[in-house]
Amino acid sequence: MVAIAESVPKPHTRFRFILDRRDVLGSLLVAPAILYVLLLVGVPFLMAVYYSVSAYTIYDPSWSFVGLANFEQIIADPVFRQTLYNTFIFTFGSQILGLILGKFGALVLLRPFPGRKLVRALIILPWAVPIALATVAWQWMFDSLYSVINWTLIALGIITRSEAPNWLGNQDLAMLSVIIVNAWRFFPFAIVIFLAGITSIPQDVLDAATVDGAGFWRRNYQIILPMILPITAIGLIFGIVFTFTDLSIVFLMTMGGPVGATSVLGFAGFQTGIVSGDVSHGAAISLFMLPVLLVVVVGMLRFIRRREI
């Protein structure tokens, strides 16, 4: 008699097919990611918590527990309160400006015009250019003597040479400048988010709105915007988190100046903790971002869940 199927030989070891098991292979594949997060996010975070309740400085690297004294001291400091306020202005100012530019850019890029593909590719540049290079370029544009913006305004006859603003020397204008640069960096991302959202709306819905008598504004604000709100909110969460924790633009452009007008949490934490060596206060300043961001992110995620359609 011929056996149709040979019986499967017994595995040599019980681990021979171990990689065929979903749970084993799955754990193996996510392990590097988890390790990465634990080592590069978790450990520094715990160290920051540890430093923030100690009196650790680089001159006196000894562990002595001081409770919440560091937090009390920084809250009592008016410079810190100014920094916290600056961070909010910087974050929300640049996000709002970025969203408006993003929505506008998406609407323009949705319309067919010659060279649209090229523009779509180029528009991503601000996001892709190394921030140091971009910021140097902006620094020249805002320079008190060589500002190409001022030069243009003067050439157009809008202002005279004596009225030319000192972008990075005036406190309000300096904040406006860093907001503009950050919004400029953020808006390609916003365009991508808006484009993805708008193109995902079924054409039938847009046509129905047109036939139902909705004009441009009603179609945009009552149909399109509410329908893309969840994806926009996700994009905004990214934008807020990255901007709130950012220090590079301020560091490269204004060094927090003039007179602390553009100092933000990340920058202040870096200056205090690393440059000045007061690690415990620096850690306390940086940790301040956590509860603020937690409230913003949780609030927005809850909002998205309610709006889910």
Next chain:
Amino acid sequence: MAAVSTRDIIKKFGEVPAVNGISLDVPNGEFMVLLGPSGCGKTTFLRIICGLERQTSGDLLIGGDVVNDIPPRARGVAMMFQSYGLYPHFTVRHNIAFPLKTQRVPSAEISKKVDWASQLLGISHLLDRRPRQLSGGERQRVALARALVRQPTVLLLDEPLSNLDAKLRASARLEIKQFQQRVGVTTIYVTHDQVEAMGMGDRIAVIDGGRVRQVGTPAEIYDDPADRFVATFVGTPPMNIVAKNGGYLGFRPENFLPMDMMDDTNFAEFNFRVDRSEYLGSERIVYGVIEGFDPNQVITAKLPPAHVAEESIRPGEWHPFAVRNSTLRYFDKDGKRSSRH
């Protein structure tokens, strides 16, 4: 007076004409079906009537007025889309009210009209739900209510049943037709499904290649097709067409019967070789070829099942079949209908 008339409407996308000169009159209260295969231009034509597309040339009249350059909202048309196009973030109530809100109707009147439309379609209990919480049939009713709430001059329906399953489709077909008769609104209905067209239309316009091939009642379309396209597009199985004397001869499968079923003498006789026979319960479809014509041309016959037993018509056998002369149709060499060969 015609609710909608079109005068030689042409629509080109680039150089390609999607609609190639359609002139059509739809009288008040009529249920007009635009029937044609995919890509024949019927949906484009509907979108032109609605105002979502601008025709390249030709005139469009709604209620006697030329509306070529009037935006959709001012044309008095309502349209129901293939996938309904409900607003997912609005409740059913808000969906139905939306066309009134855009026209700045006072809110007391809006709620009265929403109640009227939702009662008409039996969806009053769904008003506070969102579209995603509804079944396919319920969504369709909501879309219909939204289209009707403005009491449009013309109701445009673009394949409204194609998203329903087969069983629901049959009942929805009946419902839409009854509903249209009750409300009396002029309706233009686009479909590629001839069963829908035959069952619902007061008149059918058969469209192919961006042109109207024939306009007529379902009976006219079926019994007296204007050309070979209409003859073979309408009817399942389609009309048999065979080449004869430089023209074409056509006859419906149900008119192609065994000789012994002929009760008079006014018929044309064919010798029919049976190749295959399908029993479908209510009918039997027999496939084969007829002697003296193209041997590759498959001819179908549709027989009442009771008449022909399995053993009387077997594959491979030759049988005398016949077609009554009154049901023979002649087409000239271009496929146009002619009175005699």
